[in-house]
Amino acid sequence: MYDYLIVGAGISGISLAERLANDAGYSVMLIDKRDHIGGNCYDYFDSHNILVHKYGPHILHTNSLEVKRYLSLFTLWIPYKHKVKSNYRNKLYTFPINGDTINQFYDQNLKTRSKVKEFLSVSISSSKQECNSEEYLLNRMPKDLYEAFYKYYSYKQWGRYPSELPKSICSRIPIKLNNNNYYFTDKYQMMPAEGFTQMFKKMLSNKKIEMVLNTDYAKILGSIKFNKLIYTGKIDEYFDFMYGELFYRSLKMQFKNIDIEYFQETAVINYPELKPKYTRISEYKYITGQKSNSTTISYEYPSDKGEACYPLRNEVNLEHLNKYKKLAQKYQNVIFAGRLGEYKYYNIDQAVCNSLRIYEKSINKK
Numbered sequence: 001m002y003d004y005l006i007v008g009a010g011i012s013g014i015s016l017a018e019r020l021a022n023d024a025g026y027s028v029m030l031i032d033k034r035d036h037i038g039g040n041c042y043d044y045f046d047s048h049n050i051l052v053h054k055y056g057p058h059i060l061h062t063n064s065l066e067v068k069r070y071l072s073l074f075t076l077w078i079p080y081k082h083k084v085k086s087n088y089r090n091k092l093y094t095f096p097i098n099g100d101t102i103n104q105f106y107d108q109n110l111k112t113r114s115k116v117k118e119f120l121s122v123s124i125s126s127s128k129q130e131c132n133s134e135e136y137l138l139n140r141m142p143k144d145l146y147e148a149f150y151k152y153y154s155y156k157q158w159g160r161y162p163s164e165l166p167k168s169i170c171s172r173i174p175i176k177l178n179n180n181n182y183y184f185t186d187k188y189q190m191m192p193a194e195g196f197t198q199m200f201k202k203m204l205s206n207k208k209i210e211m212v213l214n215t216d217y218a219k220i221l222g223s224i225k226f227n228k229l230i231y232t233g234k235i236d237e238y239f240d241f242m243y244g245e246l247f248y249r250s251l252k253m254q255f256k257n258i259d260i261e262y263f264q265e266t267a268v269i270n271y272p273e274l275k276p277k278y279t280r281i282s283e284y285k286y287i288t289g290q291k292s293n294s295t296t297i298s299y300e301y302p303s304d305k306g307e308a309c310y311p312l313r314n315e316v317n318l319e320h321l322n323k324y325k326k327l328a329q330k331y332q333n334v335i336f337a338g339r340l341g342e343y344k345y346y347n348i349d350q351a352v353c354n355s356l357r358i359y360e361k362s363i364n365k366k
């Protein structure tokens with residue numbers, strides 16, 4: 001008999017299991033259908049002893065001191081500030097778009113924010129309408145820049161053009177007018193010194209937590225006794241897709257080890273044209289700080305099939321989601337959490353923060 005059954009050993013389920021066992025003293029069964037813990041943040045050493053991220057590069061960035069302090073209970077950190085470039089017509093551009101990108105793309109030498117703004121304003125045909133990602137972007141940049149860096153990249157990433165995507169998707173990527181070349185703007189940017197999986201193992205190292213892998217909860221539900229359920233799997237799946245299936249975009253990762261110290265000049269290089277078919281190449285040693293004579297890179301091929309990666313919060317899916325959320329309110333004994341349980345684009349820090357809030361507000365302490 002367990003106090004809690006938690007479905008999903010991603011960062012959301014792990015944070016809740018940790019709090020329930022370490023802080024409240026509850027017994028927990030944590031179950032995952034994959035053969036590893038960590039969900040999409042899982043990392044491991046490949047056969048060449050390079051630490052790689054199975055589901056694509058993950059960088060911890062947050063403005064929350066609470067999240068930083070909480071995770072620091074389980075890991076030391078190495079500083080890492082993420083840099084991305086975009087390979088357009090075989091030339092590398094700073095990405096996300098900033099003053100440098102504008103100078104490179106238009107062969108200019110604009111030195112200040114105001115000069116960049118002035119330069120752009122001439123060729124931006126801004127409309128008040130901002131109902132989708134294309135309108136959002138075209139209100140902020142000229143069409144040729146948009147087409148070079150966003151239009152076809154988004155098409156490869158989502159199987160849809162920005163005009164078919166909600167504004168929330170492309171507005172997540174900052175557009176800067178200064179020369180700050182870092183991808184994220186958060187106060188704290190770092191990587192767990194021994195990797196995410198080691199950090200997760202420490203979070204789960206309590207005898208009150210029993211970990212079960214390779215197991216779909218639906219298949220063993222009848223055979224486990226528990227008081228409360230925390231569910232971080234797909235909310236639509238929990239309800240047997242009765243209001244329809246919520247769409248997720250997935251990724252197929254192809255890893256390659258190369259016998260050179262570094263393959264490319266920065267951690268991630270985007271390929272924003274229709275060809276090649278992959279969207280980006282990531283080189284993990286930049287992110288983890290690992291030193292080695294060889295290097296491992298990954299190519300990302302977006303796909304509608306595979307593990308759920310990116311929720312698509314458009315009108316149709318939000319309509320289905322609202323029905324599921326209404327139904328979920330009737331299930332007093334179940335807490336839905338995380339990226340899949342709430343169908344929300346949570347970053348790692350947001351997922352942790354959300355789990356800490358759930359623990360604070362919805363769990364009776366012994």
Ligand SMILES: Cc1cc2nc3c(=O)[nH]c(=O)nc-3n(C[C@H](O)[C@H](O)[C@H](O)COP(=O)(O)OP(=O)(O)OC[C@H]3O[C@@H](n4cnc5c(N)ncnc54)[C@H](O)[C@@H]3O)c2cc1C
Nearest residue numbers: 008010011012033039040056058059217233338339347348
């Ligand atoms: C390619 C990619 C790159 C990303 N990069 C970053 C980044 O750089 N920085 C950042 O902050 N965030 C990043 N994220 C987001 C990050 O991955 C999420 O914030 C995080 O994974 C959310 O954790 P979760 O526990 O909510 O969900 P998940 O990690 O999806 O975990 C859910 C778990 O539930 C399990 N599960 C589902 N159904 C069942 C079932 N029926 N039975 C048993 N188990 C089940 C799944 O197997 C999975 O392990 C990225 C995401 C992707 C896809």
